[in-house]
Amino acid sequence: EIDPNPIRLKPVELIEFLPVPVPPDLRARLVVARSGAAATPAAMSELDTEVGKLLADAAKKVAGARLGEVEFIASCGIPVARVSAPSEESKSDDGAGAPPEVVRIGDAAVLARDTARCVVSDFVPAESDENGVFSTADAVLFRHLLDDTRTVEWHRKPTADTSCGLVVVHFGAMAAMTALSGTGRVLRSFDCGPGNMVMNLIVQNAAALGLEPKDPKDETLAEKLRAGEMRFDEGGKIAKGGRIYHGRTKDAPID
Structure with a gap:
């Protein structure tokens, strides 16, 4: 028997956040x-x-x-x-x-x-599937969530099922990378290190990757990005400057 009255949970509030650098x-x-x-x-x-x-x-x-x-x-x-x-x-x-x-x-x-x-x-559950590859488990989800990124044109190409059409990176305790073919088949899936290390590397190389702060007038942040001095995306200022792509991929597969 299901109670029709929904359970109302009190929102979690972050009281304090303090970055502590690792020596x-x-x-x-x-x-x-x-x-x-x-x-x-x-x-x-x-x-x-x-x-x-x-x-x-x-x-x-x-x-x-x-x-x-x-x-x-x-x-x-x-x-x-x-x-x-x-x-x-x-x-x-x-x-x-x-x-x-x-x-x-x-x-x-x-x-x-x-x-x-x-x-x-010691309260974190097992983070891998029955085959021992966490990223492979995610790959099934990626295939369905990102199905709309395949165009009809690329889907019909002779090499659509064997060539890489999309690379997805998932950040968890361990970061994972999955390569999908043009038809959505998992070509390769593997772990690429602790998630925080991968994210730190991206932030430290933000300028080379073309990442910019949302506010173009934030010269202080822009200078930190150019100098590679940032260890994490404080306040999500870099992420807020990103763009969500709602269209379909039109380019050739990534080799």
């Missing part, structure tokens, strides 16, 4: 951990502790003198990589392969210790 040395080691090079258990454990301290410092800066009033802190850590267990080890009792896991660092125990607050962690 250059720690950032460099996170990149190493992401690549898998020299990511030894000892190095990962050290990073886990350091990121936990960084998260604690961020929480204390945001809360300030009111930290004692905070009931709990929720942290899903920082995603750095996706790993898969060896094929034999990853098989369950029914023979099915276990999906890979996203490695997140940022020791919740350190966060709780340094803030003296209750910390909720």
Whole structure:
């Protein structure tokens, strides 16, 4: 039996937002951990502790003198990589392969210790499909959502089913890239690193990519973009300057 009265939820209000930069040395080691090079258990454990301290410092800066009033802190850590267990080890009792896991660092125990607050962690569900590729699961959705981007002319070309007609990038904990053919078939789909790292790279190279602030008179922001000094799109000023394309693609496929 369904209650006809809809459930009314109170909107979530963002009270405070504070960017906390990652020290250059720690950032460099996170990149190493992401690549898998020299990511030894000892190095990962050290990073886990350091990121936990960084998260604690961020929480204390945001809360300030009111930290004692905070009931709990929720942290899903920082995603750095996706790993898969060896094929034999990853098989369950029914023979099915276990999906890979996203490695997140940022020791919740350190966060709780340094803030003296209750910390909720490890609440992010599995982020991959049964084949172990999160982006492939998204590809099915992309195919339907972006169906209208195919023109009749391109759809009828002899190579429509084998050549790339559209590339879609999805930003989540792990960014994913999917190449679709002119007929909507998934040609290739793969992860391309933690979503925040990909977004940071785009913002840092905004000028080269032709991204501009919405307000052409914002000379301060424009200069930061030219100098590559921005780490994130503060206030969404770059995103607000974007244009939504409502038409259909007319160009040849992207090679």
